[in-house]
Amino acid sequence: MRLPLTVLVFALFLLPLAAHAGSDHIITQKGKKFSPGEISIKAGDTVTFVNDDKTRHNVYSRTKGHKFKIKKQKPGDEDSITFDSAGAIDVRCAIHPKMKLVINVSD
Ligand SMILES: [Cu+2]
Known part of the structure; x- marks a missing residue:
């Protein structure tokens, strides 16, 4: 059976690219809490912060080397943030001091 050329192009060029791209993780903000409250990801992964509340949020981190x-x-x-290097990143909301999230980034 012969594979169509387009399938071969996908297999040779696009699949390796997909394999190297970082994963995307979702953090929801609901009831003035991050959910989940802790997450482990790999360097190069992206975290998307979704505001699923009826109030505003203002997500930030002051962890050295990982400020955003x-x-x-x-x-x-x-909004999405990509984390490029390993570390334990403390994430807070500037409006709701009780909101806490830890992002563990490994190499
Ligand atoms: Cu908030």
Whole structure:
């Protein structure tokens, strides 16, 4: 059986690219809590922060070497951050101090 050329092109060029791309993880903000409250990912992975609340959130981290700040997120907004290096990253919300999330990034 002969494979169509397009299938071979996909197999040779696109699958290796897909295998090397980082995974995407979803963190939901609902009831003024991050869910899940802790997550383990690989360097190069992306985390998408979804505001599933009726209030605004303002996600940030001050962990050394991993600082980021997603300004204000309205209900329904989502923003993605890619984490390129290993570390335990403390994530907070500037509006709700009780909101805590730890992102464990491994190589
Ligand atoms: Cu918040």
